[in-house]
Amino acid sequence: MSRPIESQVRELQAATHTQEIERAAEAAATLRSTLQERSLSELLADLEQAFANENWEVAISVINELDQRVATADPDEQILTEKARHLLATAVLDEESQSELRSRVELESALALEQGMLLASAGTALAAKQTSSSVSETIQSVSQSTQTFEQTAETVERVADETTTPPKVTVVNPAAVPETLAAGSTKQVEITVRNIGDATARDVTVSLSPPSFLAVSPENAQIGTLMNDAEATSTFTVEGTEAGSGTFEVVIETADQNGGTTAVEVTVTAETKDVIDALTGTDGEVSFAELLTAIEYYNSGEAVPNTGGAQVTLQHVLIIIERYNNNE
Template sequence: MRPSCHRHWPPRSTRSQRCATRATAEPILSVSTIWSLRNWVNKAGEQLADETTTPPKITAVNPGAAVPETLAAGSTKQVEITVRNIGDATASDVTVSLSPPSFLAVSPENAQIGTLMNDAEATSTFTVEGIEAGSGTLEVVIETADQNGGTTAVEVTATAETKDVIDALTGTDGEVSFAELLTTIEYYNSGEAVPNTGGEQVTLQHVLIIIERYNNNE
């Protein structure tokens, strides 16, 4: 028969010490504490995601290649402007417009694109008309609901073919209308330069020639 001192193994003092050590090294977590930690981790993850996600940013894709460098006065050109969202978030209420200098006319005034997701592109078509000779900047203006658009400037030159004063006033068909005759007289009386003539003015000789052509129409 074993001595009574070996009836419990390991000795109770050793087991008590072991339990005390375990309690110190591995604290027991309550259910509420676990849920609190879980919520904190989720919120921290959401905050980190928000910090690493960039807002929407709309930019024009190579507008210099889309807009002609030169445009003859009196001619038109179809211009396609492509924009892209280079941000992470989705952009809303995206609008594209062209702001022309005084020697150009643009239609329509703007193009409504609407929503543009991350890395998505959209193309809008405008008609640009050269009104008269000039050189300046055509601006591509991008607007969004959160103001994350911008403006891109493109240099444009409108060239005008130099015409004879009579051709500039009446055309090249050889016929003169009454309105063209009145316009000729108005330019003669005002002394203003006739557009697309390189600064030429209407002389009395021009008036007499146009009157003769007008009479020959009848």
């Protein structure tokens, strides 16, 4: 059993204060792993407890994880919602099943909105280091909506097992499309699609329809046939040709026209930033949230957005830790 989140945060803070980089990196990785393993309901309970105890560093850690959950929605949950939509559109259902499936579809959008409101209100309260009744009320509202949303999964699976539907191909991982890209840089994008219908989908084609400031190759990917629940992944190269902001569409075409379009917002920046500026801003101060983010990038080896593909080095972490310690 892992140690409580509060204890793990204290370990990270202790390593940071003594500038033990590897110890801090290990502590951050352990904390991240613990948070990732917790359900959304558990994270909401952790956040409510952190605010009640005025433990701001724990609250920040939990909010960081919640923010990532909101930004990269669970693909399995998204697929279940798409199945609910497909069943409502194509199957003959009793009133109770229709009601529960509609609830699933409606709750997905409502829950995303509530989660966004929670992150905003919690961020404001954290900035002032004050507890807030509105944060507590929003946490409870999101918790209730989350439990209801999770309960609908059983209904979707049950109705899907009892019903035969035509093919329906949908995107499994819309988050694979980069939200930001530096002008002049390229990124390999892997788009995975799945046939969530019962019948076989034929002549499946995936293409990316980018705004004018992005170039994509190849123009499309021929997948062919997809059986029930089968997946296929296509790789595209995306290049930011100039600065801009707009909608990037993943277009799926099939022989029976049961494909669709998934839209993703994308921003291309004209200038690349220094790694430290990209992570912490230019005011010279470093918050605990920014420290966590920096160490997570150091651990993962992933490129920092808006830096032209630069990674966080040991030297970057040292500078960020020093600035964090100087804030206190």
